[in-house]
Amino acid sequence: MLQVNYIRENREKVLERLSIRNFKQPELVDEVIKFDEERRQTQTSLDNLSAIANASAKQVGELMRNGKKEEAEVIKAQTTSNKEQMKQLADQLAVAELHLYNALVQLPNLPGELVPVGATPEENEVTYLYGEPVQLHAKALPHWELTAKYDIIDFELGTKITGAGFPVYKGKGARLQRALINFFLDRATAAGYREMQVPLMVNEASGFGTGQLPDKEGQMYHSTVDNLYLIPTAEVPVTNLYRDVILKEEELPIKNTAYTPCFRREAGSYGAHVRGLNRLHQFDKVELVQVVHPDTSYAVLEEMSTYVQSLLQDLGLHYRVLRLCGGDMGFVSAMTYDMEVWSAAQQRWLEVSSVSNFEAYQTNRLKLRYKGATGKTQLAHTLNGSALALPRIVAAILENYQTEDGVMIPEVLIPYTGFDRID
Known part of the structure; x- marks a missing residue:
């Protein structure tokens, strides 16, 4: 959530940055400023009446002690009138705060200075390209046919048990999943991230944070009886570990990693581009989350991007890095890098990771602050990244490493799988 003071003091800059996003409701900025002014004026009036009421109460006490009951009764009557006005002002304040909140939560984060202008994914900026496309044999298959051929992932069985988008991993398919999870976690902890195990369901406060x-909310599975949400990513519970926390500056940066299943309704997702493992309702992911000093967050973003790329390089996958344009960024992000691997069998790019800097947008909601050497508290910055999401990594490995005699396993994974090929 954007900070009200910043919006009030930098109206033109806020509007300019929101235009990079192609934001369709710029009038919300002026609504925030208007409701904030109403809130502040009402609060001032309420504070003034409260001060008068406190002074009157003391005066009544003194008069009563001095036997001046009649004078005390006059002031009591005035105090009663003040209390009625205070109640009216308190009601007005609550309305102004609600209007302010409703406008604020509709404003997305402001894009960082390096975010390119653009409205569609086609306008994202390619910042890096690694490797060359694999040249497959003439009878190469897409991953959904390979999984059936080698009986390692069963989409129909998952549909029978639950529904579309919930595959069943079998035999070497399940072991490949587990191998990737362990590989990603081992690499993360070796890079200084602390491994966490977190709940798979969160409350509303965590989802808001x-x-x-x-x-x-339309993309999240909701348990209405208990009002809990299945997590769409480990970012939600891991970041919320620090909700309403004041850290010491020397504790920064905080680096956590977690493996979790992730659950996304993906409403309205249809077509060939979501076939097989390309888009699922339940999938596995290893996530990275950092809480950092505001001065370092963009350097950390580059560091996290480089780290994720190292995983793709170790897996021997041809990939590219995109800096997302304003119109393609997530609501909360200030800047995002997407990593996409090349699917040789499908002849298209598959997104396997997003690494984002949220600046203070999340921490303002979370009330996540740190105290500096001067004793002043201020908002920290948060970042997160997929390292990595498994379905499309599995799809890329199956497709890019296929031969006429089976699917080879990337060398770095063999100690984790215990086998070097799927046949």
Whole structure:
């Protein structure tokens, strides 16, 4: 959530940055400023009446002690009138705060200075390209046919048990999944991230803190009886570990990693581009989350991007890095890098990771602050990245490493799988 003071003091800059996003409701900026002014004026009036009421109460006490009951009764009557006005002002304040909140939560984060202008994914900026496309044999298959051929992932069985988008991993398919999870976790902990195990369901406050609510409730599975949400990513519970926390500056940066299943409704997702493992309702992911000093967050973003790329390089996958344009960024992000691997069999790019800097947008919602050497508290910055999401990594490995005699396993994974090929 954007900070009200910043909006009030930098109206033109806020509007200019929101235009980079092609934001369709710029009038909300002026609504925030208007409701904030109403809130502040009402609060001032309420504070003034409260001060008068406190002074009157003391005066009544003194008069009563001095036997001046009649004078005390006159002031009591005035105090009663003040209390009625205070109640009216308190009601007005609550309305102004609600209007302010409703306008604020509709404003996305402001894009960073390096975010390119653009409205569609086609306008994202390619910042890096690694490797060359694999040249497959003439009878190469897409991954959904390979999984059936080698009986390692069963999409129909998952549909029978639950529904579309919930595959069943079998035999070497399940072991490949587990191998990737362990490989990613081992690499993360070796890079200084602390491994965490977190709940797979969160409450509304957690969903609000990281920006999934009220923006993405339609994409989340909701247990209405208990009012809990299945997590769309480990980012939500891991970041919320620090909700309402004041850290010491020397504790920064905080680096955590977690493996979790992730659950996304993906409403309205249809077509060939979501076939097989390309888009699922339940999938596995290893996530990275950092809480950092504001001065370092963009350097950390580059560091996290480089780290994720090292995983793709170790897996021997041809990939590219995109800096997302304003119109393609997530609601909460200030800047995002997407990593996409090349699917040789499908002849298209598959997104396997997003690494984002949220600046203070999440921490303002979370009330996540740190105290500096001067004793002043201020908002920290948060970042997160997929390292990595498994379905499309599995798809890329199956497709790019296929031969006429089976699917080879990337060398770095063999100690984790215990086998070097799927046949």
